[in-house]
Amino acid sequence: MSLPTEAGDLEAFLSSAKSICVLTGAGVSQESGVPTFRGADGLWRKFRAEDLATPEAFARDPLLVWEWYAWRRELIHRAQPNAAHMALVELEDRIAAQPGGRFTLLTQNVDGLHERAGSRNVIRLHGSIWRLRCTRCDTEREDRAVPLDPFPPRCACSALLRPGVVWFGEPLPEREWAQAAQAAAQADLFLVVGTSALVQPAASLPLIAKQNRARLVEINPDPTPLSDLADCVVRGKAAETLGKLRKASEPRP
Ligand SMILES: [Zn+2]
Incomplete structure (x- = not known):
């Protein structure tokens, strides 16, 4: 089965980006049983x-x-990290290996599965369980x-x-928020993965990126308030969509 067109666009965006920011939410850990x-x-x-x-x-x-x-x-x-977590580790390795490459993972998840999978530059916006x-x-x-x-x-x-x-009604940790806002402003590609983009202020990070001319990609099974702003929308679950990218980037014999 070939990749849907949107995923093809995503691949093209990924191969031309130097500074990538990814915002993840609960949808990324769903396939792990969380x-x-x-x-x-x-x-x-x-x-x-x-x-x-x-x-x-x-x-x-x-x-x-x-x-x-x-x-x-x-x-x-x-729970164990799933294909989505692993794909983000591989993406970080690939981008960080490029001269001037920068990869920042902003997560709303408190489960620590990104770190367990091997992601290194992780900013935890909502703390850790x-x-x-x-x-x-x-x-x-x-x-x-x-x-x-x-x-x-x-x-x-x-x-x-x-x-x-971080509970409802509490502010985000200051240092993490400042780092996240800066990473978003400097990104040339901003991926929003597995989040309904409803919880503020994390939901404003993609807007900061967009205002600073980043391309915005949404990977989520359902439409969100960000969908209309995105340069590319991939409707699907995180593990499935990012897992396909992993297969697509494997060297072919
Ligand atoms: Zn005490």
């Missing part, structure tokens, strides 16, 4: 975000919020234990730890 939030089977169909992913929810019922994160940590712990932060002294640490012990986890100062993720 549930998305807004899709047809998304978590927010079954759970209310305001009960589980806000500072108010944690203040009200920290144990409930921790049970939800412990469940997700377990799912992610069992594997990091714990003290609610009193702000000390932060990495903890990959599944299950967590003690539960809920506590800081050496005895206060409760919270998941090191």
Whole structure:
């Protein structure tokens, strides 16, 4: 089966780009068995975000919020990076090997699967589910234990730890946001992969890129608010679409 035309355009864009920025969302990890939030089977169909992913929810019922994160940590712990993660590692290797080549991966995912796959220049816009932060002294640490012990986890100062993720109503980490905005402004190609492009301010990064004359490519099964602005739209799941690119770039005998 030959590649659809849009994917052909994407290949052409990729081969001429020097500075690539990729913004990923939950759709990239879906094929690894990590549930998305807004899709047809998304978590927010079954759970209310305001009960589980806000500072108010944690203040009200920290144990409930921790049970939800412990469940997700377990799912992610069992998951493996998929073809989409691997394709982005290969793309980074290819671009970074070029003189002046620059590759930046901006992710809204907190699962760490990009890093596990081998991506190096990753900016985590929404934090990490594997990091714990003290609610009193702000000390932060990495903890990959599944299950967590003690539960809920506590800081050496005895206060409760919270998941090191960005909740609704919280600002993005300043340093990561500044780095992401700069990378977007400098990109000549900006790929938006597996995200509904609805959650601000991450959703404004493609617009920053576009204003600075980057080509914009969207890879997503469904239309998003960005679709009309994109120079190329590939309707498909991330693993499938990026997986095809991997096959297409394999040397032919
Ligand atoms: Zn503390």
